[in-house]
Amino acid sequence: MIFSLSITEAPYSYQAATTAYHFAKAALGKSHSIYRVFFSNNGVHSGSALACPPQGEINISEQWLELAKEHNIDLVVCVAAALRRGILDTDEAKRRGKPFGNVAQGYTISGLGQLIEAGIVSDRLVTFGA
Amino acid sequence: MSADLIKKNFLFVNRKAPYGTLHGRESIDATLMAAAFEQAVSVLYLDDGVFMLQKGQQADAIQSQDFSTALENFTTYGIQNIYVDQLSMQQRGLAAEDLLFDVKILSAEEIAELVDAQDIILSY
Amino acid sequence: MILHTVNQSPLQTQSLQSCLRFIKPGSSLLLIENGVYGALTNTPCSADIEIAMNSISVYALEPDLQARGITHKLLPGIKLADYNTFVDLAAEHSSVQSWL
Numbered sequence: 069m070i071f072s073l074s075i076t077e078a079p080y081s082y083q084a085a086t087t088a089y090h091f092a093k094a095a096l097g098k099s100h101s102i103y104r105v106f107f108s109n110n111g112v113h114s115g116s117a118l119a120c121p122p123q124g125e126i127n128i129s130e131q132w133l134e135l136a137k138e139h140n141i142d143l144v145v146c147v148a149a150a151l152r153r154g155i156l157d158t159d160e161a162k163r164r165g166k167p168f169g170n171v172a173q174g175y176t177i178s179g180l181g182q183l184i185e186a187g188i189v190s191d192r193l194v195t196f197g198a
Numbered sequence: 199m200s201a202d203l204i205k206k207n208f209l210f211v212n213r214k215a216p217y218g219t220l221h222g223r224e225s226i227d228a229t230l231m232a233a234a235f236e237q238a239v240s241v242l243y244l245d246d247g248v249f250m251l252q253k254g255q256q257a258d259a260i261q262s263q264d265f266s267t268a269l270e271n272f273t274t275y276g277i278q279n280i281y282v283d284q285l286s287m288q289q290r291g292l293a294a295e296d297l298l299f300d301v302k303i304l305s306a307e308e309i310a311e312l313v314d315a316q317d318i319i320l321s322y
Numbered sequence: 323m324i325l326h327t328v329n330q331s332p333l334q335t336q337s338l339q340s341c342l343r344f345i346k347p348g349s350s351l352l353l354i355e356n357g358v359y360g361a362l363t364n365t366p367c368s369a370d371i372e373i374a375m376n377s378i379s380v381y382a383l384e385p386d387l388q389a390r391g392i393t394h395k396l397l398p399g400i401k402l403a404d405y406n407t408f409v410d411l412a413a414e415h416s417s418v419q420s421w422l
Contacts, residue, residue, distance in 0.1 A: 069413050071409075071412070074320065076221070076224075076322075076422075083329070083355045083356075084329070084355070087329075087354060087355060090385070090405045091405055091408055091409060091412075093405070094404075094405035094406045094408065094409045095409045097406070098406065098409055098410075100409065100413070108224060108228075109220065109221060109224050146224075148224075148227065149224060152220075179231070180227055180228050180231040181231055181234075181235065183228060183231070183320075184208075184228070184231050184232050184235045184237065185235070187206065187208065187232075187237075187317075187318040187320075188204050188206055188235065188237070189204070191413075192412050192413065192417070192418060193318050193320070193418075194412055194418045194420065195319075195320060195321050195418075195420040195422070196420065197321070197322075197329075197420065197422045198329070198330075198422055211419070213337075213340070213421075213422070244340065245336065245340055285343070306343045306344055309344050310344045310345070310346045313324060313344060313419060314323070314324060314346060314416075316417055317416075317417060318417065319324070319417050319418065319419045319420075321419060321420045321421065321422055322422075
């Protein structure tokens with residue numbers, strides 16, 4: 069079965085991103101595939117390259133990246149939600165006169181169409197939020 | 199099969215009041231995108247989500263984007279399957295004439311049937 | 323049939339209460355995150371869950387119960403689930419509705 073996930077809350081502040089990660093790992097362990105993880109609303113913060121959780125705490129952004137690399141998962145951050153919350157790639161930062169881009173390499177910034185497309189091509193789309 | 203050829207039943211469930219959080223606003227954007235992708239779109243308002251449809255919103259009073267202006271795009275995009283939970287409206291003192299546009303007011307049993315018919319349920 | 327997930331405590335928000343209004347017989351309810359508090363005995367919502375279990379299956383995510391130290395305080399009839407069960411339930415049902 070093909071799963072896609074929608075994550076609408078920020079890591080650390082809410083459990084949603086971690087629950088989603090454990091769900092994804094379990095699905096992959098059962099030989100399902102994960103087509104896309106779409107981060108929107110406060111969920112876009114998972115795509116930040118700048119998160120520095122304290123030692124001993126998991127780094128959710130990096131965990132998603134490792135999983136994505138190993139299993140060819142598309143990690144997409146919603147552009148409208150990201151811009152509002154200050155998550156930009158380098159090109160967008162230059163365009164808008166911001167000092168730097170901060171989205172982690174491996175996350176793509178794109179539009180809500182990617183969420184809808186994920187729903188269309190996947191067998192199940194599961195939302196994690198608060 | 200490519201996404202172009204598939205039409206699924208998408209339901210957008212709105213349970214949060216407007217302005218206190220941005221969930222309702224971003225739900226509208228996702229709903230419009232599903233319509234742009236020519237999917238079969240239904241929208242459901244229940245619990246505090248029914249307040250999204252309240253007439254007379256003046257968002258500039260709090261320097262916010264107006265949710266009700268965004269909702270007007272539903273007509274432009276041909277979104278007609280707009281459903282509201284009857285009990286949620288009653289509990290919040292809302293009548294049909296308080297709402298921005300015509301909606302179908304449903305009982306809990308009717309909503310359960312509506313949900314059961316969906317392929318994708320996005321919750322806000 | 324739909325898999326419903328509830329991730330908020332019923333003592334804090336009405337997400338579980340709302341879910342139970344709309345859930346069809348034969349569906350499944352999975353309590354996750356703070357939603358696992360809905361599986362406790364002797365709370366104001368315990369009776370509603372007991373009644374619901376006559377027509378639906380109610381699961382609680384065990385890692386979330388363990389994290390919160392409440393594994394021993396559950397209503398009889400609550401089924402324990404792990405993340406594998408969560409995936410299986412999502413696959414077996416036609417869609418997933420997340421009550422946030």
